[in-house]
Amino acid sequence: MSAPKLTQYKVLMFDVYGTLVDWETGILRGLEPILVGTPLASREAALTAYRNVEHDLQGRYPGMRYSELLARVHASLDARAHDRPEPAEPSGTTSASVQTSTGAIASATGAGPSESASPSPDAHTAFGQSIGAWPVFPDTRDALVALSKRFQLTVLSNVDRASFARTRRALEGPEDAPRFRFAAVYTAEDTGAYKPDPRAREYALRRVEAELGVRREEVLVVACSVSHDVKPAREIGLGTVWIARKGSLIGWDEAEGAKATFRFDTLGEMAEAVEREAKGE
Template identity: 30%
Template sequence: MLEFSKYKLLTFDCYGTLIDWDTSISNIVQPWLVEMRSQVPPDLVVSTFALMQAKHQQMRPTLLYPEVLRRSWRDIEEQFGWDENLARADEFARSVPSWRPFADTIESLQYLSRHFALGILSNVDNASLSGTLRALEVPFLFTVTAEDVASYKPGEPHFDVAFQEAARHGIDKSEILHTAQSKHHDIAPGNRLGLTTIWVNRRHGKKGTGATLAATANPSLTVNSLAELVDLHRSAQGASQPVSLSQ
């Protein structure tokens, strides 16, 4: 069990951890699959997206995220032999603000914000993240985007800037808990940098890794949801009856 009282800042990956991008992307592409009379299941589209996204992020770290999405959708069309559809590519590129939080995200963040400063390290652009922040309903001490650092995780520039931002507020790296669903993008680089990490295994009980890539990493703590993290913190604070938030 982590000694939560040692930490002042809780940083999050956003998409996949706070935002249910697997379901959100599936909901976007499902009507398109029906229109195309395609037998490709949405979860295969999502896992293919993970590969295409990673390719473009590695090839062009300065490419803004909407363009990563646009090019990834074109690659998906080619992969499955679908006709090119520029309107769908454009809609996909603009879709991030419509991706919805997990059911436990907002209530969990509201609780955690009473005990920690909060930050976000995200692989999107500033405009896309701003739409998401309005839906999350809690203040963040700082955010770091791929646009800010001209790099995509699992590269380390996000973390370097986060350490600098934390230091400006008197918070040492040893007082940061980095919390994420993706071992590839977050937990593995966190291990390399000596961060205390919490793996939120959002896909527990499901096959595959969804919109992220598989990786080997060693989190300091594993939970299946933010609600579980809240319950652990409440228990550590001495609450006699931890209350589970909606899953």
């Protein structure tokens, strides 16, 4: 059997945060005010704690909007770092105690509206709404423009639609002068599940076939996170690209990543490889 080629695929299905966007830097910037001077202050400790809390909440509340889930992650990490009680469990709905109102977060953290809290409930909300401000990797935009000339570009992301909107504008460019356009975007809000739950990927694959007319064997999953994307996609027979960005921590798994169909250190390297392959080099 001949070796697979990048150009044999028709659709690229991207993970965004960690792959196109430097979410670890964005997360650390957002957490620094509450973690400085605590046992969770180091990069590894902060990101490990973040990953564990996020994963736990996503498993328990798959229907919770991601911006609200992030607000709850922030409140939980603040409590752990300062040896305070964890936020109360949501009641009534999956997002009852992580709504963006001050009173709701205050209730979750055990502080009333007139009591001082560190940080304020608004800080939890602000962290949850910071997604669109997370920095884009330097190679991302040019690589996406190049790849869009040969593939339909799609997204399967663990965020909500509103949170992705700002990132989408940063990646695609302004409406009147776009760099490229994503052919389809699917979020956890659409799928009703957070990756690596297989329901999220299956939802996206069904939509791609129905909307773009592309079969699953023609879809190539492109991601940095091995645990969220590369490993589960490979296990259901999809082609995979591991963007093994140097220094990444969340979702990193060297042994499983090595099993991906293709591996590159950056998206820019992948785009260059596609061009070489297309030219027969």
